[in-house]
Amino acid sequence: MAGKLNSATGSFSSPKGTGASRKGIDSRKGSVSSHSSGPKKVKKLNSLPISREINPKQQSEETCIANGGTEDAMYTPRTLSVLIVLLAVFLFMVRYCHYLDMDVVSSVKLGLAASGVSFIAFGATHLPDSMLLRPHPSFWRAVLAVGVLYLALLSFLLFQSLDTIRAILLLHDPSLKSLPEERQYAEDCRIFTSDDPFLFVRTTFDIFIVAHTLGYFAKTIIVRDWRASTCISVVFEIVEVTFQHALPNFKECWWDHLLLDVLICNGGGTLLGILALRIFHARRYNWVLSDNVKSKCGKARRFISQLVPQSLVPYEWNVFLSPKRFVQFLLLLSLMTLQELNTFTVKHILHIPPKHHLVVLRLVMWLFLAIPAVCEYYFYISGLDPTNKLGPSVWVSVVNLLFEVVLAGKLAVEGNYFQEPMPGYIAIPWIISLISLCIWFAIFFGVLTLKQRMEKRCLLYAISSVFFYFGCGCVLAMFAMGMPDLQIGREAFQRYVYPYERYIIFWR
Template identity: 50%
Template sequence: MHRGRVDVAADAKKRRAARKAVATPDAAAPLPSSSPKERGAVGDRGASTGRGTRTLRPSPLRPAPLDFSSPEHPLQSVSAMHQADRHLKPASPWARELDFSDRAYTPHTVLILLSILVSIVLMLRYYQYADLTVAAKVKVGLSAASFVFIGFGAVHLPDSLMVRPHPAVWRAVLALGVQYLLFLTFMVFQDLGTVRTIMGYYDASLLHPPQERAYAQDCRISTEEDPFFFVRTSFDVFLLAHSLGYVVKMLMLRDWRMVTAVSLGFEVVEVTFQHVLPNFSECWWDHIILDVLICNGGGMLIGMWLLRQLNAKEYKWIALKEIPTVKGKAKRLLGQLGPRSFQRYNWNVFQSPTRFFQVAGILLLILLQELNCFTMKAILQMTPTHHLVTGRLVLWTLLATSCLRELYEFMTNPHIKRIGTTAWVTILGVGMETIWITKMAFEGHYFQDALMPTHVAVPWMVAIAAFTIWLLLYFGVLSLEQRNRRRGVGYLLVNLFFYAAAVCVMALFLMGLPDLQIGRRVFESAMAPYERHIFFWRRR
């Protein structure tokens, strides 16, 4: 059907009206034209053709340039469901990560969905056999279910504050943390016999108790037959793993004082519980030389050097397509594994009572997680080299990295009113793991026969009492000015209780060394007449 001249004129009028609506000041900025002729040209064509700066205006025929800061940009669409929380938690920095590849940082929900379906079909093709045992079929099914949930989490779970190597990696870590939390919740409601049966289906070697190594059996540094006895019996792969662990702790906590507190604190924990865990009984040189000085101290020094390098580095990220050489592109790809930016943590432990308890809670969670590693290994009859022990440590390392970043943001940013999702899952996971281990210990009568020795229990009681008094006086009596000046008679008198608590902890450590036992006999002889009054709950 042919259109008349009246219809064509009406259409032209509508197009001109649309152009005028688009060219209003609300839609685009005024053009820096230098003559009425150029302004007229702009009115007809929608763009300046003069020799000055060209500024494009949106038009029905030419789409506007992409605005990466706009909420409508695809990178912002992944977290649209979490926009209601934007005033409660910090915005994820990954939304600004446009310098590596736009395609890598835009959601590929359909592609991942299809990839999961194809992977499940391939698993059916290559892992489904008629002669599989029931245990093998259950393993394959649970692995497939875990894979699907991790794929879902990598796309749809909330973003962390961690950016590199990719936000999807940290969402997948969160999905793994949720799975482990659900596993712990299920195992809490199983008795110890059922737990052993389940673990035996997974690995039959867990049904038999392993042979424990006695670390404090021979504490000689050298012998006539073997002058390098100390080196031969102490330097192994665990020494390297121990040092690497403290490098990672330094990169996570980013404060040498916090890492030192963890290092010394766990040595005290080992001496405290060596009467129930034989692995904690070590020679004096194992505690002081190997652990504190070589492993912990060496790992901290390497971590501090890495922190200085990362803090001094100037981070300039450019798009991969803008790098001309292959070598430059390769360095850019390797740089994707490093941090996008770096921030030093300043925990300010003694800033306020709230901050003190927050930091103390973080340290207690770290020590509790490390203690859970040894108690779980003892109850579930795992060797130190078992892959489940290594896998658990790797999972907790990844979760703790994101957890500490979110907790630090929550503690230091007054606009943040709640902790992040990963921190919430991590803290709940540590608590659930502790409940499970405690329940299994009671059911299996683990760690209950041996009472805490007097040379350990009494110093702890005095240390806790002195520390409580110091805490009340330090934050209740001293003013903020006195605490900041760190001088004066009142400040010194209050800190005497802190030093008294530290001396008690040091005394129990020296008395608890299995080979030296410095002052243990004298102390126990002095406390013997008063034990029935001190440990009144032990009476029958």
């Protein structure tokens, strides 16, 4: 292919050294834009203004079809083929999966599954493309379709009572009738016991160790920055201590919080993610069109390489560059933490076991939905998206998260869950910390210039640092007092602060 396609802007550029004019034809819209070797400006393509070229150092190669990829058979639209396959699958289901003597519940399950498959097939064919290409654009369109289906499900559940939702879950899985046993992780915090030396190993190392490691490997791949992944890990441990009065499952020993979770599981997953980022960032493939690969071994290698990303360029979040950038990253951190918190609150209210397939399927859905969502969000806040609007994956993800929060709050009120007030040794340090961090934010971003922030020498910078570390120290003190086995300083704090607690937390 003579011209190369810039997938982020949708523009075609002629190769260097050619004086003949070229024509770039958009296959979806049918619009034609003429190009020449001279500096002729492209006005519009796909009805979107082309404002600027994206810096190739910032642009992930996943967003580009290299070497004329639009002519590759791998990326050729297959709308008619999908239609034929969908029809064949439905005929097979009607013939071999549906029986006249099926009960109502089984028939409804089969019908809902067929409805979901048909919508996913439509979405994989006609929904808007993501910025990601590997393993295939239709895969990410199907992921977006699953997110839309989940949004429709949440919209339906918002208008059902707690008893109705539990009845629906019992129709889906009658085993949910029995209450799940919530494992308590802080009953015995001894690392070694003489009567049972292997008690620590048996009670600690379970399937959730692997789940934590794989989860933070995936988070590192999603955010593409080890510092952001570590922030998510530390913040969620703080969230666990903060809300352990409402969710007893959050009560853990000190070594479970710090050693197993932060260092071994989450830290190990983050290190594996960093290794994957470095491998795929440094790796370069000599991509050729699949039609040009003649040998069977070559086609097999081409197919396998299609399943992995061409590169994983790290994201440059630049958290402290500007107040806007700081808030944007803080929003991402809050949403990712909120997704994890929703997992525990919803399954606690609906009495769903942690290993149930519904919990696993939801986490898998969020894993694949977060990959294009974070990519689109990063391009949007970095000014690299020529459309200058949130992508569809970001929009669907944010709405799903907010709907989950609304649903959890509604069900908690109906079932009288989470009624116990937050203890003073948790709430008061948080109040002081938030006030201190707000003062730091005002000085650091409102008073100091970018040059002063970079030099780190002036008096105001030192004052802002005092407020920052004081706020972090309050959170650390809350964490130390909140751990159920250590309770460092809790008794002294309650003794001195209890007489003034009603004035500090006056809204109770």
